[in-house]
Amino acid sequence: NEPAAFPSILPGATLGVMGGGQLGQMFVHAAQSMGYRTAVLDPDAASPAGLVSHRHVAAGYENAEGLAALAHEADAITTEFENVPAAALTALAQLKRVAPAAAAVAIAQDRATEKNHFRQLGVPCAPFAVIDSEAALQAVDEELLPGILKTARLGYDGKGQITVADRAALREAWQTLGQVVCVLEQRLELDYEVSVVLARGFDGTIVHLPVQRNIHRNGILATTLVLPGHIAEPVAQQVLQAARRIAEGTGYVGVLCVEFFVLGDGSVVANEMAPRPHNSGHYSIDACDVSQFELQVRTLAGLPLTAPRQHSPAVMLNVLGDLWFPSGSQAPRTPDWAAILGLPGVHLHLYGKAEARRGRKMGHVTITADTTEVALETAARAARQLG
Numbered sequence: 001n002e003p004a005a006f007p008s009i010l011p012g013a014t015l016g017v018m019g020g021g022q023l024g025q026m027f028v029h030a031a032q033s034m035g036y037r038t039a040v041l042d043p044d045a046a047s048p049a050g051l052v053s054h055r056h057v058a059a060g061y062e063n064a065e066g067l068a069a070l071a072h073e074a075d076a077i078t079t080e081f082e083n084v085p086a087a088a089l090t091a092l093a094q095l096k097r098v099a100p101a102a103a104a105v106a107i108a109q110d111r112a113t114e115k116n117h118f119r120q121l122g123v124p125c126a127p128f129a130v131i132d133s134e135a136a137l138q139a140v141d142e143e144l145l146p147g148i149l150k151t152a153r154l155g156y157d158g159k160g161q162i163t164v165a166d167r168a169a170l171r172e173a174w175q176t177l178g179q180v181v182c183v184l185e186q187r188l189e190l191d192y193e194v195s196v197v198l199a200r201g202f203d204g205t206i207v208h209l210p211v212q213r214n215i216h217r218n219g220i221l222a223t224t225l226v227l228p229g230h231i232a233e234p235v236a237q238q239v240l241q242a243a244r245r246i247a248e249g250t251g252y253v254g255v256l257c258v259e260f261f262v263l264g265d266g267s268v269v270a271n272e273m274a275p276r277p278h279n280s281g282h283y284s285i286d287a288c289d290v291s292q293f294e295l296q297v298r299t300l301a302g303l304p305l306t307a308p309r310q311h312s313p314a315v316m317l318n319v320l321g322d323l324w325f326p327s328g329s330q331a332p333r334t335p336d337w338a339a340i341l342g343l344p345g346v347h348l349h350l351y352g353k354a355e356a357r358r359g360r361k362m363g364h365v366t367i368t369a370d371t372t373e374v375a376l377e378t379a380a381r382a383a384r385q386l387g
């Protein structure tokens with residue numbers, strides 16, 4: 001699994017990204033600010049990243065001509081989401097440098113593969129069973145109930161998940177999910193949730209951002225807190241050790257985020273991994289001297305990785321489309337950005353999505369301050385503005 005030495009691709013070259021969402025857009029921003037040209041492949045003519053990139057290839061992820069066009073434009077290619085078909089990345093890798101590799105992305109595409117991978121690497125995760133047949137359903141161990149049934153593929157933001165109390169509910173839930181391959185996980189009593197973003201270079205160097213604490217609402221990340229001393233040292237150590245083990249055991253090159261559950265006894269279990277920057281790492285743009293997107297540029301380009309330093313306590317609040325629909329209004333209303341920007345240390349990031357929809361990630365706000373107290377107090381005021 002030792003990564004081969006890869007020559008640096010220097011500013012002036014073109015970096016490509018599969019996917020044109022907000023993660024791709026922030027990658028493009030970071031690449032351009034370092035003097036790279038950028039190319040984005042996304043079928044949507046108005047994708048957030050496509051709109052700000054030097055070049056936008058408007059084609060489907062499996063369109064051979066589109067992939068050839070991207071490979072022609074770009075000197076190296078990365079991805080902004082895990083559901084890019086692995087075959088597309090494999091095809092691109094025959095033409096240009098691709099990181100992370102198709103094999104690593106394929107693991108993150110499938111919860112069953114992902115959990116087996118964690119297990120194999122000795123990384124603790126929630127007890128689970130793969131439900132892919134009536135027989136598997138019947139053989140489910142009693143200890144997995146109550147549990148959460150999750151589709152193995154294509155779930156995000158809590159979608160494709162149903163909590164099940166008993167066997168009858170499990171059977172019904174599997175039917176509701178269309179009897180596709182699922183993972184049943186034991187429902188754990190979470191003390192809190194954390195994640196960590198790391199970057200691993202072609203030479204095996206690993207650097208990481210601080211461990212982040214995450215609060216979800218309706219299955220969607222709502223708030224990330226990154227406050228000095230907020231996470232107990234033994235928890236942070238377990239998280240970092242597990243994330244490193246996953247990166248090394250996967251031969252991973254690029255930015256990797258791993259989500260964890262912290263249990264009441266202080267033990268830590270891995271939940272899932274994202275082979276890309278992550279919503280919970282957005283604060284790094286404003287609160288760290290190297291953002292997760294600059295880390296993505298550096299790993300892809302084979303540039304040196306230096307340890308990021310957080311220079312301010314930070315709170316990140318997601319801005320969902322719901323904000324455009326105050327108290328049940330039918331027509332969208334532009335939020336009062338001036339009021340939010342009037343708070344000290346507030347950094348507003350909007351992704352330029354044309355249409356606001358409930359539950360859609362439209363942007364985020366990062367609050368930085370000199371002290372934890374001020375950061376929390378300002379975040380509480382910003383949260384009131386953000387509904």
Ligand code: ADP
Pocket residue numbers: 126148150155156157158159185186187188189190193216219259271272
């Ligand atoms: P997604 O891909 O939608 O992010 P996750 O597997 O991360 O799916 O689940 C979303 C959220 O649901 C988690 O962040 C956590 O709050 C809750 N959750 C998921 N699995 C479990 C579990 N086994 N026990 C308790 N809570 C869970």
Ligand code: MG
Pocket residue numbers: 259272
């Ligand atoms: Mg998750």
